[in-house]
Amino acid sequence: MMHLDRYLSAIFLKWLLITVFAMTTLLGVLDALGNADLLPAGAGFVGQMRYMVLRLPMLFDRILLFALLLSLLLSYSTLIRRNELVPLANAGLSVFAQIRALLPAVILASAVSALFIDQVSPVAHRALERWLGAGVLRDDSRTPETLWLSDARRLVEVEGLVGDTITGVTLYERGDKGRIAAVTRAASASPLPDGWALEDVSQIRFDGSPPKPPLTWQSPQTPETLRLLMAAPRDLALGDLYRLSRMTGSGSQPASAYLVWLFNRLSLPFAATGLLLLAVPLMQRFGRRENSDLALAGGAAIGFVFMVADGVLKTMAEKGTISAVAAVVLPVLALIALGLTLALRRRTLR
Numbered sequence: 001m002m003h004l005d006r007y008l009s010a011i012f013l014k015w016l017l018i019t020v021f022a023m024t025t026l027l028g029v030l031d032a033l034g035n036a037d038l039l040p041a042g043a044g045f046v047g048q049m050r051y052m053v054l055r056l057p058m059l060f061d062r063i064l065l066f067a068l069l070l071s072l073l074l075s076y077s078t079l080i081r082r083n084e085l086v087p088l089a090n091a092g093l094s095v096f097a098q099i100r101a102l103l104p105a106v107i108l109a110s111a112v113s114a115l116f117i118d119q120v121s122p123v124a125h126r127a128l129e130r131w132l133g134a135g136v137l138r139d140d141s142r143t144p145e146t147l148w149l150s151d152a153r154r155l156v157e158v159e160g161l162v163g164d165t166i167t168g169v170t171l172y173e174r175g176d177k178g179r180i181a182a183v184t185r186a187a188s189a190s191p192l193p194d195g196w197a198l199e200d201v202s203q204i205r206f207d208g209s210p211p212k213p214p215l216t217w218q219s220p221q222t223p224e225t226l227r228l229l230m231a232a233p234r235d236l237a238l239g240d241l242y243r244l245s246r247m248t249g250s251g252s253q254p255a256s257a258y259l260v261w262l263f264n265r266l267s268l269p270f271a272a273t274g275l276l277l278l279a280v281p282l283m284q285r286f287g288r289r290e291n292s293d294l295a296l297a298g299g300a301a302i303g304f305v306f307m308v309a310d311g312v313l314k315t316m317a318e319k320g321t322i323s324a325v326a327a328v329v330l331p332v333l334a335l336i337a338l339g340l341t342l343a344l345r346r347r348t349l350r
Helices: 002-036 042-083 085-090 095-132 221-232 238-246 255-266 269-281 291-320 324-346
Strands: 146-153 154-162 167-172 182-190 195-205 216-219
Touching: 002 042, 002 085, 002 095, 042 095, 042 269, 042 291, 085 238, 095 269, 095 324, 146 221, 154 221, 167 195, 182 216, 216 324, 238 255, 255 269, 255 291, 255 324, 269 291, 269 324, 291 324
Parallel strands: none
Antiparallel strands: 146 154, 154 167, 167 182, 182 195, 195 216
């Protein structure tokens, strides 16, 4: 039985490597071609390859679950085409026995992938920001165009961050009754040990006092903290997601936007288990080759519906419409329930 477990796991891992390589390469090429105008002048082929390599961890995060599902479906399609599923039936390997055989490999692959995303994606994201600027990576329409901060009696708007320099800083000073007393605009700001040095400053006052444009903005914010606040939550490390979810008064994203992606990354092994429960009973086919092809297409369609529903719930959670826990747990529970239902109907191979 151990030989069968290793055999099934080897087929799955082989297809996972092939699927991930094919999907990330294709998406990487399309992404590099579509964003070629964002690269510096004269970047050429080397610049495009650098962009592709730095984007690959983020693209891998986007395709991981679908790649896991396709790999499971293709693994069983391989068994069917080799006429190896019938010997498994003769050996008495039930649906749940097959799930049990593949479960360690699926959990290991998803856990290692989650660790890779958590450790590598933020590093690649920061490298892209330092190279091209923070605004270039706003490929998600849900990411705010500007960053808003609450700083004592001021509201601060930051348009962008290039290297360690802020571009487009606006300070809104509030009076005693909360009304805006003055608006200070600076074209840019460079970091100081205890704040930021404002450059090209102008001020408009609404309290009757003469304008006194400040030359510095005293703030605990650093270039690194601003990069985190301006980044899409999905591209941050688990530690940063947790810290930002606990912060108040900083950033344009609600705490739920960070919590939903924190829980999403932690739930990857459970989602992968749900995909395994779905794929194995779907691919129990012993007839003609067309049957396996139809089952593969049906499994991919169910996976696509799951991804869409999962994305909708996460969008709602990012806006605070539903809780982050519900947005992550409900799709996974629905997937596991569907998989268990199908597995119980095909409890033994026929």
